[in-house]
Amino acid sequence: MPKRPGGTSRRPTIRDVAADANVSKTSVSRYFGAERERLSPELKDRIEASVERLGFAPDRIAASLRGGRTRLIAALVADLRNPYSVAVIRAAEMACMDAGYSLMICNTDNDPATERRQLAALDGYSVEGLIVNTASGDASALSELSEQGLPIVLVDRRIPDLACDVIGLDDGQAVADCVDHLIGQGFTHLSLVSEPVAGISPRESRVAGFRAICRDRGIDHDWHELEADAPGAFDRLVAERLAEAPNTAILTANGVMTLAVCHAMNRAGPDAFARLGLLGIDELDWCALVGPGVSTLAQPVDAIGRHAVRALLGRLSGTLTAPAGEQRLPGRLIPRGSTKRG
Amino acid sequence: MPKRPGGTSRRPTIRDVAADANVSKTSVSRYFGAERERLSPELKDRIEASVERLGFAPDRIAASLRGGRTRLIAALVADLRNPYSVAVIRAAEMACMDAGYSLMICNTDNDPATERRQLAALDGYSVEGLIVNTASGDASALSELSEQGLPIVLVDRRIPDLACDVIGLDDGQAVADCVDHLIGQGFTHLSLVSEPVAGISPRESRVAGFRAICRDRGIDHDWHELEADAPGAFDRLVAERLAEAPNTAILTANGVMTLAVCHAMNRAGPDAFARLGLLGIDELDWCALVGPGVSTLAQPVDAIGRHAVRALLGRLSGTLTAPAGEQRLPGRLIPRGSTKRG
C-alpha cells in the first residue's frame, strides 16, 4: 500500500491519475476494469506508474453509480450469538472475498422490526445480493426486494411464498441418524425438544422427521415445543423424564435448546447426565466439557456458507438459471458420553 | 414499505419524484435532508404524496458521492467465534442504527493478510469510521487510514504508535478483583494463564497487573503464556498444578484460555475441578455448566460497544475534540463453584 504524498490531502481520483500519466480518464478507468487488455503495454506502464506514485485506489461507491455493480453482498443474521450462524457467515465471508465481493454482516437480533430497518438500509446501499437467516417468517419485505430482482439465498430457514434458493442441513437424514444412534445405544424412549415450531421450516421438518422416523422404527417417543427463555419448562421436562422413563434420551433440535436443556439437567442434580441421554443438533465449543460430554450432530457449516455464496454468485452472473431450489447437506454425528449406556 | 408500481421497472429516482410532484429535484432532496423545514407545508405534502405513490427511497450511495457522508461504519473483528467480540459488536451495531448509521461487520479471522484485504476493500467503500478489534499488531495499514483523517476506535487492544481512542476493560481493577476474590476464598497459590503476550496490550496489562497485585498482596504466584491450539501445554500445566500446589487457583486471561484450561482439566480427570480453583476473565454461555460452575469476571461488553460508537460519532461530528485517550470500564465478578473451597 503506497503512501500518499501530500499529507492529509484528499484521496486521488481517476482524474489525478489521468493528468499525471498524461492519458484520458477513460483509459485509467479501463486499466481497472474488464477492458484492461485493450490498452497498449506502453499506456499500461504509464498508468501503473502513476497509480503507484499517487497511491490511487478506485472509489467503489462512485464506480457503482453508473455501472450498477457495488460488489457488496449483505448477510442478515438472526442471532450473532448463535455459533451456528456465525460459522456459516464466516465461511460465506471468505467465499465472498475470494470472489472479489465484500460481505456486509447485519444482525437482526431475532427482532422483525430490526430486520425491517436493516433491509431498508441495505436497500439504500444497493447491495447486489442477500444471504438471509431470518427470525421473522415475514416474507413481505424480502419478497418485495426479491421481485425487484435482488437475488436472495436463504440459509436454514425457508420462507413460505418466497421463491429463492435455500441451503441448509438435510434435516430428515440428520434426525434419522440421531434416532438410529440413540436406538443403537439402547435408549427406549426418545424426547425431542424444539423451539415452538410456528411455521419455521427447519423446526417443522425436524419435528416431523423425528415423529416419522420414530414411528417407522417403532420406538416410544414424544416431543416438546419450549421457549428458550422459560427455564421452568425445561426443569419440568427434565424432572418428568427422570421420573418416568428410565431409558430416555433427549434430542435437542438446535444449539439453543441444547444449552437450555443442559442448564436444566445441571439444576436437576449431579446424576441427571447419568440417568438421561442427551444428543444435540449443532456442535458447540463446550460440548465435550459438560457432564460426560454431550453428543452432537454437527452441521456442515462451512459447506452451507460456501454453497450459499456460490448460489448467489450464480444468480448474479446468470450462470445459475435453474428455478430456485433447496440444497440439503448432510450432518455428521459426534458421539460422546451423554449417549452412552452402561 | 409501499409497493412499487410498474413491476420490475428500475427504482424511482429523485427526478421521478420531482416530475411527479411537479417540483424541482432540489426540493425533493431537501425533503429528505436537514433543510426539510425550509419547505412550505404545501410542498411537503405534494412531495410526500409522490414519494408514497412511487415508493421512492433515496439512494445512499449516490447521496454519499457529492455529500461525502456514506453513513457507514465498519467494524473489523479479529474472531467472530469469540463471544466477547460478538457481544461488543452487537451492542455497537444497535448504537449505530440508533444514530442512523449502518455497521458493516468484517471478520479478519485472526489473519493479518485478511485484515489488510478487508481494510483495502473498506477504503474503497469510504466508510466514515472504523471500530477495530485487531489480531495483528500491524499498525501500518491502520495508521495510514488514520492519517487520512479516518476516525478509528480500538476495542480491547491498543496499537503502539497509533493515536486513537481505545475502549476496553479496566484490566488493573479486574485483575485485582480476581486476585482478591481468590485470596478471599483461601487459595494460596495463583497461576495466570494468558496467550503469548507478544506486545498485545490487554495481555500485557493483565499479566503485569497480575504480577503487581500478587506481589502487593504477598501471595505465591506464577504465570504462563500458552498457545491456544497446543493442548499438550495445558495438560502439562494442569498436571503440574494438581501435583505441586494443593491450594492453587488458575486465573485465565480470556475466554479462549478458559475454554482451553477447561478442556485440559476435563482430560485430567473427574476430580480436577475439586482440587484446582478456576476463574476466567470473560463470561461465557456455558460457564455454569462445567464442573461445579466456572467463576468468571464478566466484561462490560454492552458498555464497551456503546462507548466505542459514541467516541466514533463524537470524532465524526467534531463534538469530541479531546486528544485520543483510553477508556477503561469496570468488570463484574460472577462467583461460581470453581472458586469455592471446602
Place this chain on the structure above:
DNA sequence: CTCGTTATTGAAACCGTTCCCAACCGGATC
C-alpha cells in the same frame, strides 16, 4: 495507392444525489 478493418485512445454523456447561488415573492421600511 486507395480502401476497408482492426486496434487504441479520448471526448462527452450519464449515474442519482447534494449544494451553491440566483430568482422570485410578499411585506416592511424609508
Place this chain on the structure above:
DNA sequence: GATCCGGTTGGGAACGGTTTCAATAACGAG
C-alpha cells in the same frame, strides 16, 4: 414607489467513476 429583506424555490454544476461512440492510427488486401 423604490429598496431591502427573510423565506422559498429552482437551475445547474459538482462528485468520481463507467460507458457509448467517434476519431485516429496502423496495417493488409486488391
